[in-house]
Amino acid sequence: MSDTPRLPAHWRTPLAALALLLLAILGLYAHTASGMVAIWWRSDTYAHGFVVPVISLWLIWRMRFDLAPLQPRPSPLAWLLLLGAAGLWLAGDLVAVNAATQLALVMLLVLTVPAVLGWRLAWAMAFPLGFLFFAVPIGDFMLPQLMEWTASFTILALRLSGVPVYREGLQFIIPSGSWSVVEACSGIRYMIASVTVGCLFAYLSYKSLTKRVIFVGVAILVPLVANWLRAYMIVMLGHLSGNELATGVDHLIYGWLFFGLVILAMLFVGARWADAPEPSTAPLAQGRTVLANQRKLSPGIAALAALLIVASPHLLERLLALGSNSSPVVLSVPAANAPWQTAAQPPSNWTPAFQFPAATSHTGYVGPQGQAVGVHLTYYRAQNYERKLVSSENLFVASKGDGWAQVSEGSAETRLADQPLTVSAATLRQQAGGLVANGLRLQAWRFYWVNGRFTASDVQAKLQGALSRLTGQGDDGAIVAIYAPLDASLSEAEARSAANQTLTDFLRVHGTSLEEALKRTRLVP
Structure with missing residues (x-):
């Protein structure tokens, strides 16, 4: 006999309204959503985006017995936040900033929960909803700094190892050849993957906020240092082998193998301090009292109001497009001024x-x-x-x-x-x-x-x-x-x-x- 309870009656209309609103948002913002998926598809750095929504849904499903007795109560306050997220999307779209529009889209999806179900339920699902933001492919802004740190550490480690180095920017020469720190050497892939896994592990393994924060901090620091060591070891492998090793495809293979071992070690050590899991909540007994039976606002009306808000940027954008200039550019060249x-x-x-x-x-x-x-x-x-x-x-x-x-x-x-x-x-x-x-x-x-x-x-x-x-x-x-x-x-x-x-x-x-x-x-x- 299944222990899965039937959907309580007081949840049916709110869930239907929420589902329709989410589908409407994905339809209205299909270009933004498809652009995000395209980045997941073509970039290994953000490929984890495919599983983030699935994990969030699974986390919510685990909480179903705790959520079932709660009464959905739409919050008009969330409409103001939806308006802000819609404004962020419009501003980002006006200047073609993928990070802004995609972040705004996830904000819109997350804010539909308090808009239709209320803040109490949204707070209960805070981590699963927050985890959705890992689907946003943001992080390339860190590339220059990460590449600079990687180059500086590698060169310092080489010199401490007795290898003479001549450096220019992100390029350097050692007696056995020349090397360059490129985007793949920055370690951004390792860091984003580690932080995503680290946050999920900390949520599932620890009940203490202090433990969670410490582990997430470790998940940020470990891939950073591990990438520096990886870069140093690859250069040394190439140097000591006369550039027979770690200079082609094996360069990347060694990097991912090393990173995989580091992450496994981090999770293994973290598991030693894991808290005991809480006992599962029993399914609702038939006839259990539902909290706050009276609703002040219909979920359907709340969803409709939210839909009007999230659709407003598209109307405004069409009006702005009427004044745009799409004629070919005739570029003027600055005239030389004396004495030039x-x-x-x-x-x-x-x-x-x-x-x-x-x-x-x-x-x-x-x-x-x-x-x-x-x-x-x-x-x-x-x-x-x-x-x-x-x-x-x-x-x-x-x-x-x-x-x-x-x-x-x-x-x-x-x-x-x-x-x-x-x-x-x-x-x-x-x-x-x-x-x-x-x-x-x-x-x-x-x-x-x-x-x-x-x-x-x-x-x-x-x-x-x-x-x-x-x-x-x-x-x-x-x-x-x-x-x-x-x-x-x-x-x-x-x-x-x-x-x-x-x-x-x-x-x-x-x-x-x-x-x-x-x-x-x-x-x-």
């Missing part, structure tokens, strides 16, 4: 890795003392999730750069259009026969022009882009990348300082003409 002149050709063949622009230009300028400056204008219009101004894939140099490598990054202070501006800066090296070859070096700056303003901040650029669309001015924007060659006769520090001064002088003279050229481009129908 336009050069016959740019000072290098470097092209930034900015993805899918509407139009580009590359112009060279020569200063009064023969200073050379190159200007890349990369213009965007009718942006979408593949073609957008601010993207983690818009880089000075692609990870597999075509003849160029980035050896340092930072920022620089300058003035543009009579306003102070902090720009993103990087030193680039032409790949010409190896890491230590005397290839051309460039000092490059990058900043955005959006909504008639200059900024180097990704966040500010996104906010200005959203404001531009909300005020009916379209989504036009540009990335401005300017660069100057480094003087090979000077030391590295002196050459960078001189190049930065050249770029500062160029912007002081050409700030107005640069702004006017971008405005002309925006106004041309």
